[in-house]
Amino acid sequence: xxxxxxxxxxxxxCSEPSTLGQPAxxxxxxxxxxxxxxxxxxRAFDPRAPRSNYSLYPLEYLxxxxxxxxxxxxxxxxxxxxxxxxxxxxxxxxxSNLKSEGNRCTRSCFxxxxxxxxxxxTSLESHPDPSLLAAPDNSAVPHSGPYMLTCSYCNWxxxxxxxxxxxxxxxxxxxxxxxxxxxxxLTAKEHKExxxxxxxxxxxxxxxxxxxxxxxxxxxxxxxxxxxxFYQNQLADxxxxxxxxSSLGDLGFASPNSLSRIMSIxxxxxxxxKRSKSRIGVMREALDSDEGLKIANLDESEAVEKLQEEGxxxxxxxxxxxxxxxxxxxxxxxxxxxxxxxxxPVPYLLxxxxxxxxxxxxxxxxxxxxxxxxxxxxxxxVAGSYIPSITIRPLNTPEANPGAPSDTLQPLKPVQFLLxxxxxxxxxxxxxxxxxxxxxxxxxxxxxxxxPQFEIDANTDVWDEALxxxxxxxxxxxxxxxxxxxxxxxxxxxxxxxVSLVIEVVPASLRLDLLALTSPAGGHEVDTGPLRExxxxxxxxxxxxxxxxxxxxxxxxxxxxxxxxxxREKRELAYWCVLGLGRVSQS
Amino acid sequence: MAAxxxxxxxxxxxxxxxxxxxxxxxPKPPVQFSSSITIADSALLTGSHMIVVGSxxxxxPRARLDSSGGRITIGRRCIVHERSIxxxxxxxxxxxxxxxSKTSDMLLSPLPSSAGVTLADYVLVDVGAVIEAGxxxxxEGTTVGVGARVCxxxxxxxxxxxxxxxxxxxxxxxxxxxxxxxxxxxxRDLRGVPELRNKGQARQIExxxxxxxxxxxxxxx
Numbered sequence: 001x002x003x004x005x006x007x008x009x010x011x012x013x014c015s016e017p018s019t020l021g022q023p024a025x026x027x028x029x030x031x032x033x034x035x036x037x038x039x040x041x042x043r044a045f046d047p048r049a050p051r052s053n054y055s056l057y058p059l060e061y062l063x064x065x066x067x068x069x070x071x072x073x074x075x076x077x078x079x080x081x082x083x084x085x086x087x088x089x090x091x092x093x094x095x096s097n098l099k100s101e102g103n104r105c106t107r108s109c110f111x112x113x114x115x116x117x118x119x120x121x122t123s124l125e126s127h128p129d130p131s132l133l134a135a136p137d138n139s140a141v142p143h144s145g146p147y148m149l150t151c152s153y154c155n156w157x158x159x160x161x162x163x164x165x166x167x168x169x170x171x172x173x174x175x176x177x178x179x180x181x182x183x184x185x186l187t188a189k190e191h192k193e194x195x196x197x198x199x200x201x202x203x204x205x206x207x208x209x210x211x212x213x214x215x216x217x218x219x220x221x222x223x224x225x226x227x228x229x230f231y232q233n234q235l236a237d238x239x240x241x242x243x244x245x246s247s248l249g250d251l252g253f254a255s256p257n258s259l260s261r262i263m264s265i266x267x268x269x270x271x272x273x274k275r276s277k278s279r280i281g282v283m284r285e286a287l288d289s290d291e292g293l294k295i296a297n298l299d300e301s302e303a304v305e306k307l308q309e310e311g312x313x314x315x316x317x318x319x320x321x322x323x324x325x326x327x328x329x330x331x332x333x334x335x336x337x338x339x340x341x342x343x344x345p346v347p348y349l350l351x352x353x354x355x356x357x358x359x360x361x362x363x364x365x366x367x368x369x370x371x372x373x374x375x376x377x378x379x380x381x382v383a384g385s386y387i388p389s390i391t392i393r394p395l396n397t398p399e400a401n402p403g404a405p406s407d408t409l410q411p412l413k414p415v416q417f418l419l420x421x422x423x424x425x426x427x428x429x430x431x432x433x434x435x436x437x438x439x440x441x442x443x444x445x446x447x448x449x450x451x452p453q454f455e456i457d458a459n460t461d462v463w464d465e466a467l468x469x470x471x472x473x474x475x476x477x478x479x480x481x482x483x484x485x486x487x488x489x490x491x492x493x494x495x496x497x498x499v500s501l502v503i504e505v506v507p508a509s510l511r512l513d514l515l516a517l518t519s520p521a522g523g524h525e526v527d528t529g530p531l532r533e534x535x536x537x538x539x540x541x542x543x544x545x546x547x548x549x550x551x552x553x554x555x556x557x558x559x560x561x562x563x564x565x566x567x568r569e570k571r572e573l574a575y576w577c578v579l580g581l582g583r584v585s586q587s
Numbered sequence: 588m589a590a591x592x593x594x595x596x597x598x599x600x601x602x603x604x605x606x607x608x609x610x611x612x613x614p615k616p617p618v619q620f621s622s623s624i625t626i627a628d629s630a631l632l633t634g635s636h637m638i639v640v641g642s643x644x645x646x647x648p649r650a651r652l653d654s655s656g657g658r659i660t661i662g663r664r665c666i667v668h669e670r671s672i673x674x675x676x677x678x679x680x681x682x683x684x685x686x687x688s689k690t691s692d693m694l695l696s697p698l699p700s701s702a703g704v705t706l707a708d709y710v711l712v713d714v715g716a717v718i719e720a721g722x723x724x725x726x727e728g729t730t731v732g733v734g735a736r737v738c739x740x741x742x743x744x745x746x747x748x749x750x751x752x753x754x755x756x757x758x759x760x761x762x763x764x765x766x767x768x769x770x771x772x773x774x775r776d777l778r779g780v781p782e783l784r785n786k787g788q789a790r791q792i793e794x795x796x797x798x799x800x801x802x803x804x805x806x807x808x
Contacts, residue, residue, distance in 0.1 A: 114774065115768055115769060150778075153750060153768060154750070154766055154768045154769075154774060155748055155766050155774075155776045155778055156774075157778060159778075313773070313774075340774070
């Protein structure tokens, strides 16, 4: 198994309600379960608990709120959308367009339905080859002629479904009017106009002709429009049969006329009732395709034949099917394409640029530039520039046997790791570390931090450091006398803005039979089940407390501007983090 | 470490290449070149069997033609790009995937077949592609993409497209007009324009002949 790279995760305070608000008084400890609050604070953070999985993040994922002086994680920040844009053409889409046209690009950006690569518009006249980059006699590609969409990766083209375009731009609109195979379909608007023309001009003959055309292949959009118009007509007819109070046919079911009609049914009837009943128009269902009726075609023998001919590879995979947008030109359900030869190009999903806010003080933590092409940020407060980063590497002392495999940690053999704390801020910080003596979980490893309290210098400029080179040579490697040895209470090495120290770990033995012997005598049952997933992972929860001095920010406007040393205030930040060191070998 | 590309050092306007110099190790194979081919100076030809290169083909610098596993036949108007290996044995290629290591166990003994690799006309072997020896046939008009791998004994049909980093397993038969993409997925290419692609390749060859200084005499003994 590949060796596990040591990692560090930090815990966001949002997962512990006690750190978010004021510390609750002890008497109301019953709210969070049976444990009183005192026990809650004393209990060490358990990285193996299922809940802690949701609060641990690597340093790169965390943000920092300057007002609250706290870490914020991707789960607790509030996001607001800055812009919507298409990832293919980088066109910014105003949010009003989103409500009307949907969350996909409505220009000419499409994805190949087979391999999700980008589709390019090519002319059908001469098929340009992408390997023609250095062709000297580049015959001018005719810019007229029908166009098609081609995928340069899997060589799919829209001619496989029989679709060609007249213009090279605005393909989304052209595609909406085409069915597979090249036949046109009418959009909902055009259907309405046709209906209006029919009502004005035509007689029953033209009406049946229309119905015949539509009945053959009634698509989703048309069926919905027809059905909606039919039901509206029905409602108008039935409600206009009531008393003359409401002659407006478009009141619908909530009209007072309908309500009185329904109530009269329940309150028992007499002559009055019969009269009103006769006046109630009976609503009927749709009878033909012009009114929105579509008879399901349950005969799938064509599809079965095609499947037998072309084989399993010609059918659509789950991902390909889920990528498809609803095809308004084809009938729903029974007309849904199940073969790759029926797949239509997929318009690109729009992406967003978001700004993030602290959930408590509403201070903006991260704000990208509104311009789509710019990848910079206007405001970017990341935790990496406020809290010390921790890197871990194993420390190989000379007495370690050279034949030991470095993949996994050997149980019951003490191992030393070197932790390097790097300070990103411009002030010197004092760091205090605390770890439980035994790691939580079934197999407890012993942990000792050799230097739990130390100071890291400020992150000054490199040039300042180089100019003051005289005394810096002595400051390096403070804590070394003769051979480099790990001593308790002393750091290992120090640099401009970093400090490294040694942590000694004795990994636990993963033997289940010893588990019963070594468990503390307490009367509660020892879990001797088999080794669960990740129980051999050696993770150390560590409580880090960082203290530093910063310039006091005067809140009152009229305060006297005294910036002497008494104006500096002490600030501190404390959080849990988890050091993952490696896996313990099971032998 | 720098290998000067031109002999005149004083008035050389060319940059000195920082790439490691190409060393011609191994036995020099018997060759049969057509008169109109373009073969770069730093192409690597090794092996004991015959290497035949058809007319108007282009062999880029640092392309390797290894005929130790069998005879290499390259058709007309083929292009073999840099760092590609035509004819390598599975055991000799260091970056073989885990599946390839199994085939290397089978191919440790030298193959008795005389035809190691056959590339038909208009084949494009892109940068870093590997075509192993062992009766491997690549059909006319096929594009073997960047880093693709055709294992020993495979027969690839005509006008196929092997997208970059795809693998054709040993002994596999790929029908004509197939596109192999993603992780071994296949589909039938229905564009129906192989002539256009061949025309494009012919035009590319014309340009390459002007750009690559050819030195076939170096390899013919």
